[in-house]
Amino acid sequence: MEIVKYLSKIPLFEGLPEDQLIDLSKITVTLDLGKGQVIFSEGDEGRGFYVVLQGRVKIYKLSPDGKEQTLHIFGSGEPFGEVPVFAGKHFPANAEALEKSKVLFFPRISLIRLIEKNPSLAMNMLAILARRLRQFTVQIEHLSLKEVPGRLAAYLLYLSDRENGSQEVRLDITKGQLASLLGTIPETLSRIFAKMSKQGIIEIMGPNIKILSRTALEELVEYGGGL
Amino acid sequence: MEIVKYLSKIPLFEGLPEDQLIDLSKITVTLDLGKGQVIFSEGDEGRGFYVVLQGRVKIYKLSPDGKEQTLHIFGSGEPFGEVPVFAGKHFPANAEALEKSKVLFFPRISLIRLIEKNPSLAMNMLAILARRLRQFTVQIEHLSLKEVPGRLAAYLLYLSDRENGSQEVRLDITKGQLASLLGTIPETLSRIFAKMSKQGIIEIMGPNIKILSRTALEELVEYGGGL
DNA sequence: TATATGCTTTGATTTAAGTCAAATTTCGTC
DNA sequence: GACGAAATTTGACTTAAATCAAAGCATATA
Numbered sequence: 001m002e003i004v005k006y007l008s009k010i011p012l013f014e015g016l017p018e019d020q021l022i023d024l025s026k027i028t029v030t031l032d033l034g035k036g037q038v039i040f041s042e043g044d045e046g047r048g049f050y051v052v053l054q055g056r057v058k059i060y061k062l063s064p065d066g067k068e069q070t071l072h073i074f075g076s077g078e079p080f081g082e083v084p085v086f087a088g089k090h091f092p093a094n095a096e097a098l099e100k101s102k103v104l105f106f107p108r109i110s111l112i113r114l115i116e117k118n119p120s121l122a123m124n125m126l127a128i129l130a131r132r133l134r135q136f137t138v139q140i141e142h143l144s145l146k147e148v149p150g151r152l153a154a155y156l157l158y159l160s161d162r163e164n165g166s167q168e169v170r171l172d173i174t175k176g177q178l179a180s181l182l183g184t185i186p187e188t189l190s191r192i193f194a195k196m197s198k199q200g201i202i203e204i205m206g207p208n209i210k211i212l213s214r215t216a217l218e219e220l221v222e223y224g225g226g227l
Numbered sequence: 228m229e230i231v232k233y234l235s236k237i238p239l240f241e242g243l244p245e246d247q248l249i250d251l252s253k254i255t256v257t258l259d260l261g262k263g264q265v266i267f268s269e270g271d272e273g274r275g276f277y278v279v280l281q282g283r284v285k286i287y288k289l290s291p292d293g294k295e296q297t298l299h300i301f302g303s304g305e306p307f308g309e310v311p312v313f314a315g316k317h318f319p320a321n322a323e324a325l326e327k328s329k330v331l332f333f334p335r336i337s338l339i340r341l342i343e344k345n346p347s348l349a350m351n352m353l354a355i356l357a358r359r360l361r362q363f364t365v366q367i368e369h370l371s372l373k374e375v376p377g378r379l380a381a382y383l384l385y386l387s388d389r390e391n392g393s394q395e396v397r398l399d400i401t402k403g404q405l406a407s408l409l410g411t412i413p414e415t416l417s418r419i420f421a422k423m424s425k426q427g428i429i430e431i432m433g434p435n436i437k438i439l440s441r442t443a444l445e446e447l448v449e450y451g452g453g454l
Numbered sequence: 455t456a457t458a459t460g461c462t463t464t465g466a467t468t469t470a471a472g473t474c475a476a477a478t479t480t481c482g483t484c
Numbered sequence: 485g486a487c488g489a490a491a492t493t494t495g496a497c498t499t500a501a502a503t504c505a506a507a508g509c510a511t512a513t514a
Contacts, residue, residue, distance in 0.1 A: 061364070063372035064449050071367060083364075086350070087357035092364045115350065122349035123313075123342065129356040130314035136363040137288070137310075137319045140298060143370040144410035145290035147500065175462065183371040188501055190463050206510095222291055374470065403491065415471055417493050433480085 003028060006104070010051055012079050012124050020118055027110035033097040039081075044091045046084020048107040052076050055101025056173075060180065061093050070180040071139075073098065073173060079128060085111060098173070143183045149192050149227045151182045153220035156202070160211055171207040195227045230255060233331070237278055239306050239351050247345060254337035260324040266308075268321050273311020275334040279303050282328025283400075287407065288320050297407040298366075299359075300325065300400060306355060312338060313356075325400070370410045373451055376419050378409045380447035383429070387438055398434040 003025040007013050013021060030053070033039065039050065039057065050057075052074050059072040059080060071093055074080050084091055085108050097103075115122045142151045155178070159169040171178060179189040196202045201217060203210040211217065220227070230252040234240050240248065257280070260266065266277065266284065277284075279301050286299040286307060298320055301307050311318055312335050324330075342349045369378045382405070386396040398405060406416040423429045428444060430437040438444065 061368040061372065063368075063451075067372055069368060069371040071364060083357045083360050085357070086353040087361050088354075092361050093368075112350075115353075116346055119343055119346045119349060122346060122353060123339075126313040126342075126349065126352055126356065127315075129353065129360060130310045130312070133310050133356060133360055133363065134314050134319045136360065136367065137298060140363065140367055140370060141288040141290075141296060143367065144296040145288065145294055174460095176460095185502065186462065187464085187503085191501090194463080224290075401491070412472065413492065414473085414494085418471090421493080 003030070003104070006053060010077050010079070012051065012128055013121070014124060016118075016121060016124075020114075020121070023114060024106070027107060027114070029105040029107070031103050031105055033101045033103065035097060035099050037097045039095040039097065039103065040091050041094050042091055046081065046089065046091050046108065048105055048111060049079055049081040049085050050095075050106070051079045051104045053102040053104055055103075056098040057095055057101060057103065058098050058177070059093050059095050068180050069183060070177065072135075073177070073181065082125065082129065084108075098177070146221070147224050148182060148184045148188055149196070150220050150224045151184075152189065152192055152196075153217040155182060156209065156211060157214070157217055157221065160214070168208060168210050171209065175207075192227065199227070230257070230331070233280060237304050237306070239278065239355055240348070241351060242347055243345070247341070247348075250341065251333075254334060254341075256332040256334075258330050258332055260328045260330065262324060262326050264324045266322040266324065266330065267318050269318055271318050273308065273316065273318050273335065275332055275338060276306055276308040276312050277322075277333070278306045278331045280329040280331055282330075283325040284322055284328060284330065285325050285404070286320050286322050294412075295407045296410060297404065299362075300404070300408065309352065309356065311335075325404070373448070375409060375411045375415055376423070377447050377451045378411075379416065379419055379423075380444040382409060383436065383438060384441070384444050384448065387441070395435060395437050398436065402434075 004018070004021050007021045007024055007028075008016075013024065016024070031039075031050075033055070040046075042061065054076060057074045057080060058070055059074070060068050060070045062068055072080065080095060081091065115125070142154060146154070156169060159171075160166055163169065173181070175189055175193075176186045179186045182189065193202075193204055197204050199216070201211075201213050203212055231245070231248050234248045234251055234255075235243075240251065243251070258266075258277075260282070267273075269288070281303060284301045284307060285297055286301070287295050287297045289295055299307065307322065308318065342352070369381060373381070383396060386398075387393055390396065400408070402416055402420075403413045406413045409416065420429075420431055424431050426443070428438075428440050428447075430439055
């Protein structure tokens with residue numbers, strides 16, 4: 001079966017024996033989503049969690065006046081919506097497909113049953129949640145302790161590191177989406193990009209960015225200000 | 228043994244059979260901490276996690292220039308520092324006793340062994356981590372989408388709700404600590420308190436605050452601004 | 455190719471909140 | 485109860501970033 005092969009590649013289920021993967025595959029539902037399609041909304045009952053197969057999914061919060069704060073953007077292989085499975089009740093945020101996507105859905109009940117039979121699955125899940133907690137810690141730090149240029153610099157360095165230190169990175173989300181992820185608005189982000197570019201720290205070619213001075217970016221993260 | 232009785236009251240270990248609690252008690256180390264004493268620092272290797280027995284413990288991040296963002300304040304019965312146990316390596320933040328405190332330490336290795344033997348413990352930990360993730364979601368939302376008055380209003384309502392809607396709440400942390408928890412500085416917080424007081428929304432008597440208009444607070448959370 | 459739609463940039467202005475400095479209150483301890 | 489240290493408040497000032505408005509680009513689709 002196709003699904004089993006997919007499952008075995010998802011970090012969450014790494015190291016599970018084949019028979020358990022088959023068990024898992026039996027409880028999953030595959031969802032096909034169009035661009036912009038809402039997967040769940042804040043306050044919805046959490047009946048289970050999801051894993052991205054193809055495409056990208058955005059998790060975000062809305063303020064009453066419609067301003068958006070992106071919490072995460074998940075790509076292929078990443079699980080989301082696990083919180084209510086264990087914490088109970090409802091989703092604390094919204095989820096929406098950024099592009100045409102496929103996601104797997106794992107119903108809560110079946111999953112809990114599976115975990116009870118299967119401690120190592122629980123360990124994997126613990127690791128995932130702990131890692132996510134760590135990401136949030138960083139995000140909170142950035143939002144409260146750093147100005148926007150510092151946050152952007154940190155993000156660019158993160159992208160670069162992800163491609164083992166490449167000088168050139170590509171934004172795989174729109175600049176508007178990046179603004180929301182950094183806790184700001186497109187105008188502000190655009191101005192900061194312009195300033196960084198003028199100072200010769202980066203070079204912008206559409207969604208491709210060449211890092212001209214890694215040091216300058218690191219200083220922005222470290223000491224902020226002064227752009 | 229004393230410790231076993233303590234352990235049985237900690238949500239994390241709820242529902243564990245007595246013999247497992249005894250096992251647990253054997254691997255714990257009790258730490259006595261003075262006020263202001265550092266428990267671990269960002270970057271330290273995570274050798275295990277902690278549970279507060281008495282007192283209060285603050286988890287926080289520091290910016291290079293010394294500004295502090297409090298992530299959590301944990302009281303009696305609450306676990307902290309679990310992230311590196313499952314996510315690996317080092318602590319992502321600092322921990323310090325806010326007052327004279329007692330905490331239990333659970334070494335990583337023993338703990339993992341225990342969890343592997345013991346699925347229900349894993350389920351409890353999953354629930355705890357999931358709840359914490361949810362709290363962070365809210366905190367990020369607040370930091371990015373709401374102005375300080377809205378965050379303060381939300382905090383006051385939270386305190387009030389915790390004492391089933393009481394009109395009078397008591398800050399169990401200093402206003403400086405509250406400022407850090409809300410992602411701001413004491414001066415700003417003080418001004419906002421003054422404004423709210425002038426507008427008859429609250430009445431301040433030292434650390435005791437009387438909520439005069441719950442509605443006004445709710446509006447601040449909802450629509451922000453206008454103080 | 456033309457046109458509409460959505461992204462991005464730029465400019466002018468406003469504003470919330472941070473900084474620096476100093477006065478004042480509160481608190482712990484001798 | 486009195487002293488010194490710490491926490492809190494107040495004031496004047498600065499600043500980063502949001503808002504509002506409009507123009508410029510792309511991109512995809514008819």
